[in-house]
Amino acid sequence: NAGVTQTPKFRVLKTGQSMTLLCAQDMNHEYMYWYRQDPGMGLRLIHYSVGEGTTAKGEVPDGYNVSRLKKQNFLLGLESAAPSQTSVYFCASSTGTGKNIQYFGAGTRLSVL
């Protein structure tokens, strides 16, 4: 049981480059989330989705776009990377009901030079 899988695990970008982070979950969860984690700041929500075809902004959405074309996948895009986007990115999924436990992927370490 893979759970939540993120690709890639590491990436180095130059300022202005674009990239897409992929998150896939095999738990049939309705809700999916993208967070960034910076030292001393905990996890901050970038965007989230409450179901296939839907997305919504979180706490820090600027500079990012997302898509949820299939229930199991949630993509995070950076159109023009900036050094301020250097961070560790985590994807998570949940049922959205009951205890709503969030299951996290292993993370993507992104450096923007």
Added chain:
Amino acid sequence: GQQVMQIPQYQHVQEGEDFTTYCNSSTTLSNIQWYKQRPGGHPVFLIQLVKSGEVKKQKRLTFQFGEAKKNSSLHITATQTTDVGTYFCAYTGTASKLTFGTGTRLQVTL
């Protein structure tokens, strides 16, 4: 959304000592969740508290939710090196979104 503050930011203990981290909110929370993140790892769910004054135990870990549902604590008895990591509290808001505290990093040495 509401802010949750966690204290301390960092604690270093000797193995066998106890450890407590506190999570405080200025407003009433519907629930509180606790997650643990090992160094280099990802957050892993530990527990959820929902009721006022609720206390739950998991082996050496004791979780409490305050009577006013504005604060919570995680207490570890007799720490072990396997307890090393960052402990986050989080609460569920609208659309089942989690808002995380800033975390407490625990270091345990022999």
